[in-house]
Amino acid sequence: PLRRRHHDRLVITLRPVLNILGLLIFGLGAGMLLPAVVDVAARNPDWQAFVISALFTGMSGLLLAISCAGELGSSLSIRQAFLLTALAWLTLPAFGALPFLWLGISYADAVFEAVSGFTTTGSTILIGLDGLAPGLLLWRSVLQWMGGVGIIVMALVLLPYLQVGGMQLFKTESSDKGEKVVSRSADLVRLIALIYFGLTMLCAALYWVTGMNAFDAVNHAMTTLSTGGYSTHDASFAYFTNPLTGWICIVFMIAGASPFSLMIQAMRGRPLLLWRDPQIKALLCLLAATSFVAAIYLGITQEIGLHEALLRTSFNFTSIVTTTGFALGDYTLWGPPIVGIVLMLTFAGGCTGSTSGGIKMFRFIVFFGTLRNHLRMMVRTHRVVSTRYADTQLTPDIAFSVLAFLVAYLGSVGAITLILTFFGLDAMTAITGAATAIGNVGPGLGDVIGPAGNFSSLPDGAKWVLSLAMLLGRLELFTVLVLLDPEFWSR
Amino acid sequence: PLRRRHHDRLVITLRPVLNILGLLIFGLGAGMLLPAVVDVAARNPDWQAFVISALFTGMSGLLLAISCAGELGSSLSIRQAFLLTALAWLTLPAFGALPFLWLGISYADAVFEAVSGFTTTGSTILIGLDGLAPGLLLWRSVLQWMGGVGIIVMALVLLPYLQVGGMQLFKTESSDKGEKVVSRSADLVRLIALIYFGLTMLCAALYWVTGMNAFDAVNHAMTTLSTGGYSTHDASFAYFTNPLTGWICIVFMIAGASPFSLMIQAMRGRPLLLWRDPQIKALLCLLAATSFVAAIYLGITQEIGLHEALLRTSFNFTSIVTTTGFALGDYTLWGPPIVGIVLMLTFAGGCTGSTSGGIKMFRFIVFFGTLRNHLRMMVRTHRVVSTRYADTQLTPDIAFSVLAFLVAYLGSVGAITLILTFFGLDAMTAITGAATAIGNVGPGLGDVIGPAGNFSSLPDGAKWVLSLAMLLGRLELFTVLVLLDPEFWSR
Ligand SMILES: [K+]
Numbered sequence: 001p002l003r004r005r006h007h008d009r010l011v012i013t014l015r016p017v018l019n020i021l022g023l024l025i026f027g028l029g030a031g032m033l034l035p036a037v038v039d040v041a042a043r044n045p046d047w048q049a050f051v052i053s054a055l056f057t058g059m060s061g062l063l064l065a066i067s068c069a070g071e072l073g074s075s076l077s078i079r080q081a082f083l084l085t086a087l088a089w090l091t092l093p094a095f096g097a098l099p100f101l102w103l104g105i106s107y108a109d110a111v112f113e114a115v116s117g118f119t120t121t122g123s124t125i126l127i128g129l130d131g132l133a134p135g136l137l138l139w140r141s142v143l144q145w146m147g148g149v150g151i152i153v154m155a156l157v158l159l160p161y162l163q164v165g166g167m168q169l170f171k172t173e174s175s176d177k178g179e180k181v182v183s184r185s186a187d188l189v190r191l192i193a194l195i196y197f198g199l200t201m202l203c204a205a206l207y208w209v210t211g212m213n214a215f216d217a218v219n220h221a222m223t224t225l226s227t228g229g230y231s232t233h234d235a236s237f238a239y240f241t242n243p244l245t246g247w248i249c250i251v252f253m254i255a256g257a258s259p260f261s262l263m264i265q266a267m268r269g270r271p272l273l274l275w276r277d278p279q280i281k282a283l284l285c286l287l288a289a290t291s292f293v294a295a296i297y298l299g300i301t302q303e304i305g306l307h308e309a310l311l312r313t314s315f316n317f318t319s320i321v322t323t324t325g326f327a328l329g330d331y332t333l334w335g336p337p338i339v340g341i342v343l344m345l346t347f348a349g350g351c352t353g354s355t356s357g358g359i360k361m362f363r364f365i366v367f368f369g370t371l372r373n374h375l376r377m378m379v380r381t382h383r384v385v386s387t388r389y390a391d392t393q394l395t396p397d398i399a400f401s402v403l404a405f406l407v408a409y410l411g412s413v414g415a416i417t418l419i420l421t422f423f424g425l426d427a428m429t430a431i432t433g434a435a436t437a438i439g440n441v442g443p444g445l446g447d448v449i450g451p452a453g454n455f456s457s458l459p460d461g462a463k464w465v466l467s468l469a470m471l472l473g474r475l476e477l478f479t480v481l482v483l484l485d486p487e488f489w490s491r
Numbered sequence: 492p493l494r495r496r497h498h499d500r501l502v503i504t505l506r507p508v509l510n511i512l513g514l515l516i517f518g519l520g521a522g523m524l525l526p527a528v529v530d531v532a533a534r535n536p537d538w539q540a541f542v543i544s545a546l547f548t549g550m551s552g553l554l555l556a557i558s559c560a561g562e563l564g565s566s567l568s569i570r571q572a573f574l575l576t577a578l579a580w581l582t583l584p585a586f587g588a589l590p591f592l593w594l595g596i597s598y599a600d601a602v603f604e605a606v607s608g609f610t611t612t613g614s615t616i617l618i619g620l621d622g623l624a625p626g627l628l629l630w631r632s633v634l635q636w637m638g639g640v641g642i643i644v645m646a647l648v649l650l651p652y653l654q655v656g657g658m659q660l661f662k663t664e665s666s667d668k669g670e671k672v673v674s675r676s677a678d679l680v681r682l683i684a685l686i687y688f689g690l691t692m693l694c695a696a697l698y699w700v701t702g703m704n705a706f707d708a709v710n711h712a713m714t715t716l717s718t719g720g721y722s723t724h725d726a727s728f729a730y731f732t733n734p735l736t737g738w739i740c741i742v743f744m745i746a747g748a749s750p751f752s753l754m755i756q757a758m759r760g761r762p763l764l765l766w767r768d769p770q771i772k773a774l775l776c777l778l779a780a781t782s783f784v785a786a787i788y789l790g791i792t793q794e795i796g797l798h799e800a801l802l803r804t805s806f807n808f809t810s811i812v813t814t815t816g817f818a819l820g821d822y823t824l825w826g827p828p829i830v831g832i833v834l835m836l837t838f839a840g841g842c843t844g845s846t847s848g849g850i851k852m853f854r855f856i857v858f859f860g861t862l863r864n865h866l867r868m869m870v871r872t873h874r875v876v877s878t879r880y881a882d883t884q885l886t887p888d889i890a891f892s893v894l895a896f897l898v899a900y901l902g903s904v905g906a907i908t909l910i911l912t913f914f915g916l917d918a919m920t921a922i923t924g925a926a927t928a929i930g931n932v933g934p935g936l937g938d939v940i941g942p943a944g945n946f947s948s949l950p951d952g953a954k955w956v957l958s959l960a961m962l963l964g965r966l967e968l969f970t971v972l973v974l975l976d977p978e979f980w981s982r
Pocket residue numbers: 120121122227228229323324325440441442
């Protein structure tokens with residue numbers, strides 16, 4: 001009875017949440033040793049910043065984990081799961097910003113860069129990437145790579161169970177039952193990490209074979225698979241002139257934006273499931289259609305061949321739709337239709353259960369299905385039509401969740417846009433800045449934050465707002481919004 | 492049995508639809524005599540254009556009505572009602588464009604101006620309004636005034652019965668029962684027309700008293716109450732220097748954007764219903780909050796007094812939110828926050844059952860209510876929370892309709908934006924052009940179609956697309972979208 005009363009007093013039992021959080025922070029600290037090693041090898045004094053940050057981060061994480069130990073493996077309640085998700089994406093970038101701070105970057109810039117990294121957004125405030133120390137460049141890539149695997153796990157294990165934005169559609173054995181969500185998903189996490197690591201290595205090898213040096217190959221492979229988009233060169237992918245490198249990148253951006261649950265199935269001998277998946281189908285159709293139309297437009301208006309035109313459009317459109325954010329040339333100069341297409345694609349997103357952000361394909365599929373039904377039922381009021389997603393019957397509950405998510409998503413873009421104008425941003429920068437941050441895409445449109453631009457010149461206030469917007473988008477909005485309701489914290 | 496088989500062969504019986512349509516066209520033709528009279532009085536030869544157009548239009552309408560007579564007063568099926576609505580808003584502007592064509596305006600321009608008029612959008616392709624013949628100016632105002640009363644009737648009588656975008660929330664005796672929707676609503680139409688006419692006269696009188704000449708007063712009263720926004724001067728409301736004229740306009744723009752069903756109740760001795768209405772409350776709060784914040788911003792950044800600042804912000808914001816579109820100065824030059832606020836307000840819209848366009852207040856109220864519930868049910872899965880709108884319990888069906896409308900609305904803005912960029916429009920002109928057309932607001936943002944700009948320089952293709960967008964918005968999207976589904980036309 002004593003323990004019971006103790007539980008009653010605290011609305012949400014924090015111990016298991018903080019225990020897992022501590023372990024995650026410890027893992028992040030361990031990751032900081034990678035750039036330290038690289039800087040030592042390059043005889044760059046920056047290694048000290050990474051070692052000190054690693055020690056501080058690792059110790060903090062370990063202390064937190066140990067002081068809250070003892071409940072790992074037990075169940076997480078819904079509120080604990082929400083809290084863990086939000087806390088993880090809030091604290092990990094905060095620790096991830098430490099090396100940047102140590103290297104003399106301002107507080108707002110360091111947090112922006114770390115949040116942009118960990119959320120795999122890829123918007124950057126750093127100029128002159130080509131001249132930066134290798135450790136710093138690698139840390140940006142590692143942040144994205146870790147954030148990438150983090151979001152896959154979250155999307156496969158936690159979000160379906162939390163019913164965020166229609167993701168209950170993807171409930172699996174691991175997310176089906178509330179109890180023991182942590183221990184049951186350990187196998188899944190191990191498989192995901194294996195596939196993620198394998199694909200990254202394969203991508204790096206192919207980059208290296210087609211002309212990148214080893215350092216660039218590893219960095220770009222990490223930021224390709226995580227659909228993060230940080231590059232080691234200001235020119236982004238335009239730095240690499242071999243067209244084959246571009247096509248390889250396209251393939252691995254799509255891999256990073258594909259559902260990792262299906263990749264597990266493919267590894268278990270059912271690769272056809274990937275091909276039959278409605279999300280992957282929709283993604284490939286969207287990319288093929290837009291790239292082809294735009295390539296024809298480019299071929300007519302610019303003096304370039306069809307292969308060059310098709311590489312340019314498919315690379316940049318794949319980069320935007322998968323929310324990677326690499327750029328191959330400044331596409332904002334290629335005419336209004338290209339700008340219009342990129343603007344719309346900034347909202348698209350890849351597949352759920354992947355590293356990509358944005359609205360994501362399954363929500364469009366569900367929306368168009370339910371809209372068609374809705375229109376039919378308006379005309380023939382007595383008929384009940386049902387909608388399916390692949391082999392699943394869409395319940396009104398899922399359709400409603402998806403619609404609510406879509407409105408909340410577009411409404412959030414509007415709200416962030418409005419706030420950004422109060423920091424003096426012009427309308428175009430504000431709109432595309434909000435859209436690219438919430439979608440975790442990376443580049444915006446316009447002179448300031450376009451693919452040839454940079455976020456460094458924005459006022460600090462705008463950087464903080466955009467950092468929050470990136471987190472909001474990465475956590476699929478609702479995971480943040482539920483915490484803002486006072487009822488969440490009451491009994 | 493013979494009649495029955497005849498009905499079976501035609502999927503939709505067109506006779507009653509075409510009969511009503513004929514009467515509406517006849518009414519429009521009669522309206523063309525007004526500018527004819529004015530031009531005769533002004534000894535302007537344009538009167539011939541109006542008389543010829545009036546004769547052609549009136550005769551066409553009469554012939555159609557007579558040839559399809561005999562079923563007036565009987566019931567309209569749901570599909571007939573959809574078809575009538577779409578046909579009316581397609582054919583009336585087509586006839587309304589005749590006088591413009593006769594006066595030498597190109598085909599694309601004439602249709603754009605007529606559609607913009609009849610949908611009460613108010614975007615114009617005419618330059619040098621101050622020097623135009625009075626008949627032409629009056630015809631623009633009459634088009635908006637007629638379109639305004641048309642949309643009120645449609646919103647009160649037809650749309651709730653058709654369950655368009657959550658408007659089933661506003662079912663009344665007249666729209667409750669499918670049968671005899673035509674005859675039952677005759678009283679309602681008469682009352683609406685009376686109030687609409689009375690308010691217009693009152694507005695004109697007040698305009699005249701505060702310094703407008705009689706012609707300007709009548710024209711602007713018609714385009715104020717219809718929240719249309721056509722002016723007789725290029726400078727729009729900046730032409731009238733008396734601040735009192737501006738405040739009077741604000742009041743009547745709000746009146747035009749208020750639910751006319753409640754005005755009928757007010758006339759019947761229950762004025763408090765107006766005050767207690769959630770939509771009017773939301774509208775006034777939104778206007779007060781944004782105008783006040785922006786006025787403080789203007790007071791700080793510009794060298795103007797508080798009254799001047801408050802008049803400027805409340806006039807322009809009221810004009811945008813009520814979707815009137817009058818401009819008092821070029822607010823795009825007043826700083827990024829003002830542009831940001833106007834951009835967001837372009838989506839707002841007034842109250843349903845009024846002349847205003849846009850998303851409309853009740854949908855925001857329903858959305859925020861259902862979103863809050865949705866978030867709470869995500870956290871406490873076992874609790875069922877219910878949402879209310881005023882005294883009405885919100886059914887899942889209504890909430891779903893509203894959400895589907897919101898997504899379709901924002902999606903349509905995106906689609907039209909994309910299409911406009913293919914006609915060479917820059918991103919800002921395309922986005923705000925799409926938003927202002929679908930919202931029936933009038934002015935956009937940017938150099939081309941901003942409040943100081945004009946739609947004349949756009950390519951013809953863009954004008955056609957915008958004309959369709961205005962119709963799509965005016966018909967609350969779904970009324971058009973149901974017609975695009977092949978199933979609508981099948982048995
Ligand atoms: K990205």
